[in-house]
Amino acid sequence: MTHHIIDFKDIFFQYPDGTEALKGVSFRIIHGESVGLVGANGAGKSTLLLQMNGYMLPSSGVINIGGVELTKKTRQDIRKKVGVVFQNPDDQLFMPTVFDDVAFGPLNLGMSNERVTDRVNSALQTIGCLDLATKPPHHLSAGKKRAVSIATVLAMEPDILAMDEPSSNLDPKSRRDLIGLLKEFKHTKIIASHDLDLILEVCERCLVIKNGMIVADGRVSGILTNQLLLEENHLELPLSLQKNRIH
Amino acid sequence: MNFDKEYFNLGVLDTLSYKNTLVHRLDPRTKVITTFAFIVTVVSFPKYEIAGLIPFLLFPVVIFALGDIPVWFILKKVLVVSVFAVFIGILNPLFDTHIKYHFLTFPVSGGWVSFFSILLKFFLTMCSALLLISTTSFPGICHALRKLGVPEIFISQLLFLYRYIFVLMEETLRMVRAKDLRSFGKKGQGISIFINLVGTLFVKTIERAERIYHAMLSRGFTGTIHFVLKEGFGKKDFVFMSVTGITLFIFRAYDIVGLIGRLAERMFN
Ligand SMILES: Nc1ncnc2c1ncn2[C@@H]1O[C@H](COP(=O)(O)OP(=O)(O)OP(=O)(O)O)[C@@H](O)[C@H]1O
Numbered sequence: 001m002t003h004h005i006i007d008f009k010d011i012f013f014q015y016p017d018g019t020e021a022l023k024g025v026s027f028r029i030i031h032g033e034s035v036g037l038v039g040a041n042g043a044g045k046s047t048l049l050l051q052m053n054g055y056m057l058p059s060s061g062v063i064n065i066g067g068v069e070l071t072k073k074t075r076q077d078i079r080k081k082v083g084v085v086f087q088n089p090d091d092q093l094f095m096p097t098v099f100d101d102v103a104f105g106p107l108n109l110g111m112s113n114e115r116v117t118d119r120v121n122s123a124l125q126t127i128g129c130l131d132l133a134t135k136p137p138h139h140l141s142a143g144k145k146r147a148v149s150i151a152t153v154l155a156m157e158p159d160i161l162a163m164d165e166p167s168s169n170l171d172p173k174s175r176r177d178l179i180g181l182l183k184e185f186k187h188t189k190i191i192a193s194h195d196l197d198l199i200l201e202v203c204e205r206c207l208v209i210k211n212g213m214i215v216a217d218g219r220v221s222g223i224l225t226n227q228l229l230l231e232e233n234h235l236e237l238p239l240s241l242q243k244n245r246i247h
Numbered sequence: 248m249n250f251d252k253e254y255f256n257l258g259v260l261d262t263l264s265y266k267n268t269l270v271h272r273l274d275p276r277t278k279v280i281t282t283f284a285f286i287v288t289v290v291s292f293p294k295y296e297i298a299g300l301i302p303f304l305l306f307p308v309v310i311f312a313l314g315d316i317p318v319w320f321i322l323k324k325v326l327v328v329s330v331f332a333v334f335i336g337i338l339n340p341l342f343d344t345h346i347k348y349h350f351l352t353f354p355v356s357g358g359w360v361s362f363f364s365i366l367l368k369f370f371l372t373m374c375s376a377l378l379l380i381s382t383t384s385f386p387g388i389c390h391a392l393r394k395l396g397v398p399e400i401f402i403s404q405l406l407f408l409y410r411y412i413f414v415l416m417e418e419t420l421r422m423v424r425a426k427d428l429r430s431f432g433k434k435g436q437g438i439s440i441f442i443n444l445v446g447t448l449f450v451k452t453i454e455r456a457e458r459i460y461h462a463m464l465s466r467g468f469t470g471t472i473h474f475v476l477k478e479g480f481g482k483k484d485f486v487f488m489s490v491t492g493i494t495l496f497i498f499r500a501y502d503i504v505g506l507i508g509r510l511a512e513r514m515f516n
């Protein structure tokens with residue numbers, strides 16, 4: 001398969017209150033690429049990710065996902081291809097138990113109960129949370145909630161994975177596990193994060209967004225070592241590249 | 248602030264319902280139906296009945312024991328709400344003054360008898376309802392109700408309520424805490440702060456609802472929520488239901504206390 005391509009052409013987006021959150025964003029992500037999205041608070045990362053499955057349609061510009069132009073009509077189908085993990089797991093986990101939550105997507109795809117159960121079990125297995133299946137989400141720690149919210153998306157077996165701050169609230173071990181998991185996921189992925197070390201490990205390419213515009217686009221190794229660029233965007237060199245700063 | 252404690256209590260009930268005992272493992276439908284039958288039977292006793300109700304105390308006792316439920320925790324809750332029963336019945340002794348019984352030569356008016364009957368009925372029904380909640384997870388109860396024919400839309404509402412009441416409570420808790428930490432023990436600036444709190448909470452809730460709806464859409468929601476339901480109705484449910492049903496019938500149809508009394512009399516003579 002070579003068609004999991006994300007193509008943004010000159011996207012503008014305005015919130016109802018008039019905030020211009022995206023001002024002419026263009027980029028193209030090809031199949032199998034993993035791309036980091038970094039930028040200061042309020043730069044427009046979350047807004048950009050929310051465009052990907054058509055929750056909010058751009059004010060102008062064309063988004064093309066897997067060869068299909070994103071419109072009101074096509075967004076139902078595009079949602080099956082693009083899995084989005086939100087910034088806050090409490091928004092993502094809305095069902096009474098972990099199992100029901102992970103099963104929600106597959107059931108909406110119209111699968112039989114047995115197949116759904118298989119999918120749910122394997123998704124939970126992947127994130128190491130099989131034993132949590134019968135628990136209600138509010139009995140989980142923040143890290144487990146995060147892991148389960150990733151499972152809810154994995155269970156839909158999307159072609160493209162979009163994640164907003166996947167490592168926030170995770171303890172170092174869970175963060176490590178998450179990085180391993182993301183490395184294993186071979187499909188196209190786009191990850192918005194302030195955790196530059198995670199991006200450095202998981203992604204090959206990096207976009208820097210500032211005030212709703214892409215100001216840099218290139219290989220991770222080039223961008224995350226460019227101290228000037230990073231500091232302009234309220235970022236710092238990844239810790240793993242800061243050895244010389246330890247006294 | 249009392250809010251912390253109330254939240255904690257809700258959490259305890261919820262945690263209890265996820266235990267793993269014989270009673271917890273019964274199919275939720277079994278428990279919903281038997282609880283309902285129990286309540287109907289108890290309420291069906293006439294106004295002046297006391298003796299006939301006593302044997303029914305056996306049910307909560309058995310469930311407390313089998314379900315490993317902390318007795319005091321539940322009893323305290325029942326006592327708190329008993330205030331309502333007291334209000335309902337307290338006027339009976341004033342209006343209904345004809346003498347009904349003699350208790351060790353004291354005359355007891357019909358009003359007092361019916362008052363105690365109300366209290367007893369209230370105690371039994373509240374106990375059984377709370378025991379149902381603490382032995383069956385809330386989603387379990389909802390699914391049982393769905394299978395018993397309650398419309399889909401109510402069930403979804405209840406399930407969302409259950410999921411988000413904890414999130415909402417925690418949000419409130421954080422805000423109340425933040426306010427307390429910065430008000431340095433001063434009371435009195437009360438109402439305007441309170442209105443602000445509620446307002447903020449309202450806005451936050453609406454925003455959250457929107458995000459949740461978005462999350463649902465992202466995963467292909469088109470109007471109905473589906474579940475994979477496991478069939479859990481087994482032999483133990485059948486046994487539990489029959490035993491409860493038969494006992495309820497016997498306790499309702501026969502005067503057990505009188506029977507024991509007469510038996511005792513015969514033994515001593
Ligand atoms: N619902 C909304 N209504 C109006 N403006 C909004 C809304 N959500 C975000 N914005 C604005 O849009 C801009 C981009 O916000 P966005 O949430 O995309 O930033 P972000 O890069 O994800 O920031 P963070 O790193 O804090 O998550 C900001 O100026 C923000 O104030």
Ligand SMILES: [Mg+2]
Nearest residue numbers: 045046087164
């Ligand atoms: Mg964001």
